[in-house]
Amino acid sequence: MNQATDYLAMAREWQATFDAIQDAVMILDPDYRIVRANTATASFLGVPPDSLVGARCHQLFHGKDCPNEGCPSRAALRSNRHEEAEVFIEAKGVWLHVSSDPILDAAGSVTGIVHTARDITERKAARNALIESQAQLLALVESTLDMIWCVDPKRFGLMMFNTGLKDYFQQHRGIQIEPGMTPDQLLPKRSTAQWRAFYRRALREGPFVTEYVTTSETHVLLLSLSPLMRGAEVFGISVFGRDITALRKSENQLQQLHERLAHAARVSALGQLTSALAHELNQPLGAILTNADAAELLLQSTPPALKEVRSILADIRKDNQRASEVIQRLRRLLKRRELQMVPLRIEEIIQETVALLRSEIASRKVSVRVEVTTGLPPVAGDRVHLEQVLLNLMVNGMDAMDANPPEARRLVVRASHSDERTVAVEVSDCGHGIPADQLSRIFDPFHSTKREGLGMGLAISRTLIQAHGGGIEAHNNRGPGATLRFTLPALSAPEGEAG
Amino acid sequence: MKETRPVVHVVDDDVSFRTAVLRLLRAAGHETRGYGSAAELLAAEPGQSPGCIVLDVRMPGASGLDLQKALAAAEEPLPIVFLTGHGDIPATVQAMKAGAVDFLTKPVERGVLLPAVEGALARDVRARTERTRLRELRARYDTLTPREAEVLPLVVSGLLNKQIAAGLGLAERTVKAHRARVMEKMRVESLADLVRMASQLGLQKPGDR
Numbered sequence: 198m199n200q201a202t203d204y205l206a207m208a209r210e211w212q213a214t215f216d217a218i219q220d221a222v223m224i225l226d227p228d229y230r231i232v233r234a235n236t237a238t239a240s241f242l243g244v245p246p247d248s249l250v251g252a253r254c255h256q257l258f259h260g261k262d263c264p265n266e267g268c269p270s271r272a273a274l275r276s277n278r279h280e281e282a283e284v285f286i287e288a289k290g291v292w293l294h295v296s297s298d299p300i301l302d303a304a305g306s307v308t309g310i311v312h313t314a315r316d317i318t319e320r321k322a323a324r325n326a327l328i329e330s331q332a333q334l335l336a337l338v339e340s341t342l343d344m345i346w347c348v349d350p351k352r353f354g355l356m357m358f359n360t361g362l363k364d365y366f367q368q369h370r371g372i373q374i375e376p377g378m379t380p381d382q383l384l385p386k387r388s389t390a391q392w393r394a395f396y397r398r399a400l401r402e403g404p405f406v407t408e409y410v411t412t413s414e415t416h417v418l419l420l421s422l423s424p425l426m427r428g429a430e431v432f433g434i435s436v437f438g439r440d441i442t443a444l445r446k447s448e449n450q451l452q453q454l455h456e457r458l459a460h461a462a463r464v465s466a467l468g469q470l471t472s473a474l475a476h477e478l479n480q481p482l483g484a485i486l487t488n489a490d491a492a493e494l495l496l497q498s499t500p501p502a503l504k505e506v507r508s509i510l511a512d513i514r515k516d517n518q519r520a521s522e523v524i525q526r527l528r529r530l531l532k533r534r535e536l537q538m539v540p541l542r543i544e545e546i547i548q549e550t551v552a553l554l555r556s557e558i559a560s561r562k563v564s565v566r567v568e569v570t571t572g573l574p575p576v577a578g579d580r581v582h583l584e585q586v587l588l589n590l591m592v593n594g595m596d597a598m599d600a601n602p603p604e605a606r607r608l609v610v611r612a613s614h615s616d617e618r619t620v621a622v623e624v625s626d627c628g629h630g631i632p633a634d635q636l637s638r639i640f641d642p643f644h645s646t647k648r649e650g651l652g653m654g655l656a657i658s659r660t661l662i663q664a665h666g667g668g669i670e671a672h673n674n675r676g677p678g679a680t681l682r683f684t685l686p687a688l689s690a691p692e693g694e695a696g
Numbered sequence: 697m698k699e700t701r702p703v704v705h706v707v708d709d710d711v712s713f714r715t716a717v718l719r720l721l722r723a724a725g726h727e728t729r730g731y732g733s734a735a736e737l738l739a740a741e742p743g744q745s746p747g748c749i750v751l752d753v754r755m756p757g758a759s760g761l762d763l764q765k766a767l768a769a770a771e772e773p774l775p776i777v778f779l780t781g782h783g784d785i786p787a788t789v790q791a792m793k794a795g796a797v798d799f800l801t802k803p804v805e806r807g808v809l810l811p812a813v814e815g816a817l818a819r820d821v822r823a824r825t826e827r828t829r830l831r832e833l834r835a836r837y838d839t840l841t842p843r844e845a846e847v848l849p850l851v852v853s854g855l856l857n858k859q860i861a862a863g864l865g866l867a868e869r870t871v872k873a874h875r876a877r878v879m880e881k882m883r884v885e886s887l888a889d890l891v892r893m894a895s896q897l898g899l900q901k902p903g904d905r
Contacts, residue, residue, distance in 0.1 A: 480710045483779075483803035487716035490806030494723035502723075509719065516712055559709075 221293075221314040224300070227274055227307055229254045229264060241314070254312065258286060270310045273297040277307060283317065292318045344438040350424075350431050353396045354379045365440070369416070388412045399424050399434045408441075416442045455660055476556040477523045481516035488513050526553060529581050538665075540575045540688050541583065543612045543620055550587040551610070562603035563595050570613040574687040576620050582661045583685075586669075589654040590624040590681045597628025597678065605677075619667075619684045627678040631671060639671055658683070702817050703747035705740075705774070707731045707763070710752070713802075717750060717809070724810050734763035743772030746824055748797070748816035750809075753780040775816040775823070779804060830896060836882050837897055844881070847874040851887070852894040 215222060221238035223231050231249050239246040242257060249257070255264045264271045269280035281296040293314040300309040338345050338359045346358035354377045366372045372383065380389040388411070398405060404423035411418070419441045425433040492509045495502040526549075547567055551558070558565055591608060598606040607627050615621035631639060640659045655669075662669045662683045669683040704726045708714040711732070718728045727747075731737040742749065751763060767773055775797040797819055798812040840848065850860045857875065861868040884890045 479802045480713050484710070484713040484716040486803040486805065487713070487720050487809070490809075491716065491720035491723045493806070494720065498723070505719070509716075512712060512715065519712075 223249075223254065223312045223314075225254055225270060225310040225312050227309065229270065231257070232309060238314075241316070258284075260288065268297075269295050270297040270312055273299045273310055274307055277301070277305070283321070284314075290318075291316055292321045342440075344418075344440075345436070346438075347425055347433040347435040348396060349433055350396075350400060352379050353393060353434070355383070356433050362438070385412050395420065395422055395436075396434050398422070400431065409438075416440060417445045455664075477553075478520055481520040481523075484516045485513050485520075488516070537579050538577045539580070541578045541580060542575055543573060543583075543622060543685070544569045546578075546580065546583045546587060547610055547612060547622070550584045550591065553584070553588065554591055557592070557595070558608075561595050561599075561606070563598065563606040563608055565591075565608045565610065568609065568611045568613075573612060573614065573620055574689065576665075576685040577688050578665050578685060579661075583665070586658040586661050586683065587622070587624070589658050590683075593654060593681070594624050594626035594628065594678075597626050597630075600629065601627060614687075615684050618687050618689065620687050621682055621684045623680050623682045625674060625678060625680040627674075627676070630673045630677065631679045633673075636671060636673070640669065655681075700745045701727045702820065703727045703729055703742070703745060704813055704817070705729050705731065705737060705742045705747060705749045707734060707737050707749065708752040708779070709733060713752075720806060720809065721750075721813065724806075724813075726813065734766070737763065738766055741770075743767075743770045743774055746817070746820050747774055748813060748820055749774050749776045750813065751776050751778055753778055772824070772827070775819045777809075777812045777816050833882075833893055833897055839881050840878060844874050844878050847871065848878050848882075848890075848894065849899050851875055851878065852891045852899070 215233070216236040218235055219237055221241045222235045223238055224233040226232050231252050231254060234246065234249040236246055239249060242249070254270065255261045255268070259265060265284070267282050267284065269282040269284075272280040272282075277299050279296065279298050281294065284293045284295050285291070286293060294317045295315075296313045298311045298313075299307045300311060302308050339361075341359070342361055344359065344362035344365055346362045347356045348354060349356055355374060356376060358374065358376075363374055366374045366383065370383075374383060380392045384392060391409075395407070395409075399422040404421070406419070406421045409418045409420050410416070417440075419439045421437040423435050424431045425435050488509045492506045495506050495509070544567075547569065551565060551567060554565075587610070591610070594608045595606070598608070605627055609623070609625040611621075611623040611625070613621055613623075640655050655671075659669050662685070665685055667683055667685040669681065671679060671681050673679050704721050706714055706717050706721070706728060707730075708717070709732055714730050714732070718730050721728045729740070729742075731740065737749070749767065753761065764776055767776065777798045777800065779800050779802050797816045800808055800812060837845070846864065847860060850863065855863070857868050857871045860866075861871045864871070879885075879890065882890060882893060884893065
């Protein structure tokens with residue numbers, strides 16, 4: 198019975214194969230009754246393998262009297278073809294991928310179904326999570342008014358972009374953008390080179406931020422570019438762009454407002470100094486007139502004292518120069534203008550301001566001492582604005598000492614290194630000091646400790662110093678009076694001024 | 697009064713202005729001296745010889761007005777011509793009250809400055825003459841005996857010898873002798889002259905008590 202032995206062997210071999218399959222495999226008859234099931238099926242259902250044969254598939258898996266609407270076996274019985282579906286087993290909370298393949302007899306009629314079920318719960322969860330995170334990412338990218346896009350690293354063609362970019366092109370360039378479009382297709386000719394340079398810089402140097410003014414000069418964009426990496430490979434360049442046109446405009450307006458205010462403060466400070474300035478002008482003018490009078494008399498004498506007349510003429514020239522310097526200073530102070538940053542020596546600023554205040558200092562009987570550390574580095578600043586600040590601080594200091602006897606009206610102006618990158622200027626008085634509760638507020642606009650004060654001097658000073666990248670602060674001295682101190686960044690070795 | 701040319705003292709901390717004023721005054725024939733501060737001027741004791749002061753009101757250190765006070769306290773105060781910047785009204789008023797001769801605003805014309813200086817110098821001459829005369833008068837008065845000094849104010853108040861004698865409990869004759877000595881010592885010819893002198897010396901008349 199060799200043949201019988203062979204069949205038995207084949208049957209055992211087949212059964213072993215059947216049971217080795219990790220998916221649940223069943224053979225069903227056309228009435229959904231289980232003819233055979235492998236061990237994976239039994240262990241999935243948690244029943245002994247023998248108990249399966251004869252049971253109805255839909256009864257076992259779904260606890261129902263008839264097959265589900267989406268049952269692939271039912272479909273295969275009808276179509277005579279391979280069918281598959283994802284089926285949810287409620288009782289177990291498990292997703293199965295089910296394939297049903299008809300078994301056909303020689304006449305082509307269905308005699309049964311091979312029903313294979315694979316647990317895809319985890320795979321499906323992972324896929325769902327991926328879809329969910331993609332949806333979140335998309336929502337994130339679309340939730341901003343900023344423009345976000347990326348381009349490929351070769352042709353710089355658009356790979357992905359958000360609605361922000363799409364709308365911008367629609368609105369300002371009338372272009373319906375699509376993936377794959379290159380800078381040549383998207384941008385006016387004049388700006389393509391610049392954009393390619395941006396992209397290349399991101400590839401070369403990595404992430405950077407820059408400001409970009411559109412060729413029409415109507416928009417200012419703040420751009421943040423960065424290479425996109427997959428492992429070590431750069432597969433694109435991302436760009437985050439924000440339209441800061443409105444911001445810039447309001448900043449400019451603020452700047453203009455600030456300049457107008459600074460101008461107003463200068464004018465009012467000058468008002469306080471009018472008599473001092475008149476004196477400054479009167480001295481040289483008086484000397485010129487008197488010298489001219491003397492010269493006339495000397496020319497009438499016999500013999501005319503020509504030598505002295507010559508030295509008179511030299512003096513007249515000198516005084517004329519002196520008067521026009523005063524006028525130039527005045528003009529500089531009165532002019533409303535934008536910040537002009539140039540390298541300055543702080544000691545010059547101090548000297549000029551003290552000179553400007555000379556008469557004021559004299560008539561108020563204040564003694565002024567200037568202490569400047571030697572070898573201070575220059576600072577970058579606007580001469581007029583810095584003189585304005587120093588003038589404010591010095592006049593404030595003098596005001597604070599009004600009630601002192603003249604010998605106790607001492608003002609010290611000090612300039613020193615704060616650290617190697619900062620120059621500090623201090624104005625110390627011996628006046629009444631600043632009440633502790635007001636120390637934090639004296640730089641606020643319209644906050645004045647003086648009866649006739651506008652409360653703008655220190656506020657303007659702070660704005661001006663901050664515009665220089667410096668800071669200003671006040672503290673009371675250990676002795677009488679207060680010290681106002683401002684710092685300015687020092688200019689070190691000359692750096693390339695990128696435009 | 698020493699026989700020296702009057703000196704115009706110019707005080708101004710502004711070298712260039714001071715130089716110009718000194719030049720102009722010299723060109724106009726004046727003896728001049730310049731000072732950079734009030735302290736320098738005070739140290740030079742300018743009142744020793746005749747002259748006047750041209751002074752800037754706004755100066756560091758002691759201001760012109762402070763200097764004016766210090767100079768006014770001196771034995772021989774010099775007249776002061778003030779120079780000031782335009783429109784310094786409070787200082788002007790103060791200086792005028794303190795007896796400034798003139799108050800000029802800078803810049804100042806020769807036609808204004810020179811007459812002001814001449815005026816100040818003339819005033820100094822008059823003041824010096826007057827002060828000299830007064831000093832002489834006082835010297836004469838100091839030679840009077842106590843009794844004569846007692847009689848003098850009664851005489852100038854217009855009392856008759858008889859009335860004075862009664863008042864002082866003296867004989868009329870004695871009073872008459874005192875009166876003659878007073879007239880002689882004070883070197884006056886008439887009662888009218890004596891009255892004027894007494895008033896210049898600031899002697900109180902009994903009637904004013």
